[in-house]
Amino acid sequence: MDALAELVEALPAGVVVTDPVRTEKYRWDRSQDPGAGTPVAVVRAEDAGQVQTAVRWAARHGVPVVPRGAGTGLSGGASAVDGGIVLSLERMRAVEVDPFSQVAVVEPGALNAEVKAAAAEHGLWYPPDPSSYEICSIGGNVATNAGGLCCVKYGVTTDYVLGLDVVLADGTLVTLGGTRIKDVAGLSLLKLFVGSEGTLGVVTRAVMRLVPAQVVGATLVAAFPTMTAAAEAVVAIRRTLRPSMLELMDRPSIRAVEQHRSMGLDTTAGALLVAQSDAPGSACTAEVASMQAACEAAGASDVLVTDDLEEGELFVRARRMVIPAVEELGELMLEDVGVPVPRLPELVAAVADISARHDLLIPVVAHAGDGNTHPLVVVPRGDDAARVRALEAFEEIMRVAISLDGTITGEHGVGRTKKAALPEQLGEDVMALTRRVKDALDPAGILNPGAVL
Template sequence: MDALAELVESLPAGVVVTDGDRIEKYRWDRSQDPHAGTPLAVVRAEDAGQVQTAVRWAARHDLPVVPRGAGTGLSGGASAVDGGLVLTLERMTAIEVDPVCQVAVVEPGALNKDVKAAAAKHGLWYPPDPSSYEICSIGGNVATNAGGLCCVKYGVTTDYVLGLDVVLADGTLVTLGGTRIKDVAGLSLLKLFVGSEGTLGVVTRAIMRLVPAQVVGATLVAALPTMTAAAEAVVAIRRSLRPSMLELMDQPSIRAVEAHRPMGLDTSAGALLVAQSDAPGSACTAEVEAMSAACRAAGAGEVFVTTDADEGELFVQARRMVIPAVEVLGELMLEDVGVPVPRLPELVDAVARIAERHDLLIPVVAHAGDGNTHPLIVVPRGDDAAKLRALAAFEEIMHAAIALDGTITGEHGVGRTKKSALPAQLGEDVMALTRRVKDALDPQGILNPGAVL
C-alpha cells in the first residue's frame, strides 16, 4: 500500500480529499500568497482523533502539515506546501457554553460570530472581534492571537484562552489549562501555542473565557482634516481614557467604502475617528465629552455623538467594510504594523511618505487605540511594475514600524509574507531561542514549514 492510500484507508470515507480541483481551494488563505504550493492531499478532520491520525501519518512519512481554519488569514500562514498535507479543521465546529464558569468550550472550526451568538444566549459576550468576525474561525484566531475593534479596552485572543487541547508533531494529544480562572501549576505552556500559527501544534479544542454582555452607551464620530491630526487626537484620548473602541479611517478608505456601499460618510474629511464608550451612566457622558474635546483640539470640523445603538453600529460597519471596499480598487497587499500609541502620528506620516515615494495608493485604517494600523497597498490588476513597487513598499512599512519601536504584525501573524522582517524586529538571540523551541516541539520540522521562521 502506498503512503497516500494508507492515509485514505486510515480515515473515514470523505475525510481525505485527493482530487485536484477540490484541493485547489485549500492552497491559499485570503492573502493569496503567490508562492502557495500544491498539497498531496487535504484532510478535513472531524475530531481530534482524526487530527492525530493525520499528523502521525505525516510524521511517519516525513511530510509537511499545514493546519488550516476558515482560510481568512492575511499573512500566508495557511499557504499550502508542495507535496504536503493541508489539515483543515473547518468541520470541527461544536460550541458548548458553561454559563456558571462563564466559558465557551469550542472546536477550532467554529466561527467567531457563532461563539458570540452562543454566549449571547446566556447574557455573556466573547470580546475579541476581528473585522472578519463573521467568517473567521476560533482556531485561526488562536493561531494568530487575533485582536479586533474592541481590543483597546478588552484585549486580544490570548486574554481569553483558559485551555487548549493540542496535537503535537508526533501525534500526541495534550490538554493544557481548563475552566479554572487561576492556575499557575507548572510552566505556562498554554500561551506558548497562542499565536504560534500552527508551527508548534494543532489546536483541536479551546476553552475561552466569556464576560458579561457589553452595553454600548454612546458612539462618537469625528471628521478630522488629516490622518496625522486624527492620530494626534487618539494620543490625546489615550493619555487619560480607555474607550471600548477607538478606530480610524483615512480619506481613501472613507471614499472606498462610500463608493462600495453609500452610507452618507463625509468623503471630504481627511480622516474619520469612530469611538465608543460602554462606561456606565454619567461616566459614559464624561468619557464622550473628553473624547469630543480632544478631537476638536486636533481640528475636528464635526463631532457627532449618538446613543442610538443601531445608528452607532452603522459607523462600526463602515469601518469593518474597508478591506472589501478597497479590494474593488485592485489587488491588495495587507499590512498589519503597530507602534506604541504616542508614535502613531509618526507611523501614519511614514506610510504616507512611502506611498508617495512609490507612487502607490495605500489607504490606512487602524485599531488606533492600541497603535495597530492596517495600511492596504493597492496594486492595479495586471500592473507588474506597480507590483514590484508594492513589494518594496511592503518591506519599507514593516521597517518603518520597527524603527518606531513597533511591530511588523499586531494581530494577523507573521505567516510567510512577513517572516523576512522578523529578525529585524526580534534580533538574532530571540530568533535563536524561537528556533530552539520549534526544534524541541517539532524536531522533524513538519508543522507549517516556511511559516514564521
C-alpha cells in the same frame, strides 16, 4: 502513492480529499500568497482523533502539515506546501457554553460569530472581534492571537484562552489549562501555543473565557482634515481614557467604502475617528465629553455623538467594510504594523510619504487605540511595475514600524508574507531562541514549514 493510500484507508470516507479540482481552494488563505504550493491531499478532520491520525501519518512519512481554519488569514500562514497535506479543521464546529463558569468550550472550526451568538444566549459576550468575525474561525484566532475593534479596552485572544487541547508533531494529544480562571501550576505552556501559527501544534479544542454582555452607551464620530491630526487626537484620548472602541479610517478608506456601498460618510474628510464608550451612566457621558474635547483640540472639523445604537452601528459597520471595499480597487498587500500609541502620528505620516514616493494607493485603517494600523497596499491588476513598487513599499512600511519601536504584525501573524522582516524586529538571539523552541516541539519540522521561521 502507497503512503497516501495508507492515509485514505486510515480515515473515514470523505475525510481525505485528493482530487486536484477540490483541493485547489485550500492552497491559499485570504492573503493570496503567490508562493502557495500544491498539497497532495486535504484532510477535513471531524474530531481530535482524526487529527492525531493525520499527524502521526505525516510524522512517519516526513510529510509537511499545514493546519487551516476558515482560510481568512491575511499573512499566508495557511498557504499550502508542495507535497504536503492541508489539515482543515472547518468541520469541527461544536460550541458549548457553561454560563456558571462563564466559558465557552469550542472546537477550532467554530466561527468567531458563532461563539458570540452562543454566549449571547446566556447574557454573555466573547470580546475579541476581528473585522472578519463573521467568517473567521476560533482556531485561526488562537493561531494568530487575533485582535479586533474592541481590543483597546478588552484585549486580544490570548486574554481569553483558559485551556487548549493540542496535537503535537508526533501525534500526541495534550490538554493544557481548563475552565479554571487562576492556575499557575507548571510552566505557562498554554500561552506558548497562542499565536504560534500552527508551527508548534494543532489546536483541537479551546476553552474561552466569557464576560457579561457589553452595553454600548454612546458612539462618537469625528472628521479631521488629516490622518495625522486624527492620530494626535487618539494620543490625547489614550493619555487618560480607555474607550471600548477607537478606530481610524483615512480618506482613501472612506471613499472606497462609499464606492462599495453608500453609507453617507464624509468623503471630503482627511480621516474619520469612530469611538465608543460602554462605561455605565454618567461615566459614559463624561468619557464621551472628554473624547470630544480631545478631538476638537486636535482640529476636528465635525464631531457627532449619538446614543442611538443602530446609528452607531452603521459607522462601525463602515469601518469593518474597509478591506473588502479596497479589494475592489486591485490586489492587496495587507500590512498589520503597530507602534506605541504616542508614535502613531509618526507612523501614519510615514505611510503617507511611502505612498507618495512609490506612486501607490495605500489606504490606512487602524485599531488606533492600540497603535495597530492596517496600511493596504493596492496593486492595480496586471500592472507588473506597480507590483515591484508595492513590494518595496510593503517592506519599507515594516522597517518604519520597527524603527518606531513597533512591530511588523499586531494581530494578523507573520505567516509567510512577513517572515523576512522578523529577524530585524526580534534580533539574532531571540530568533535563535525561537528556533530552539520550534526544534524541541517539532524536531522534524513538519508543522507549517515555511511559516514564521
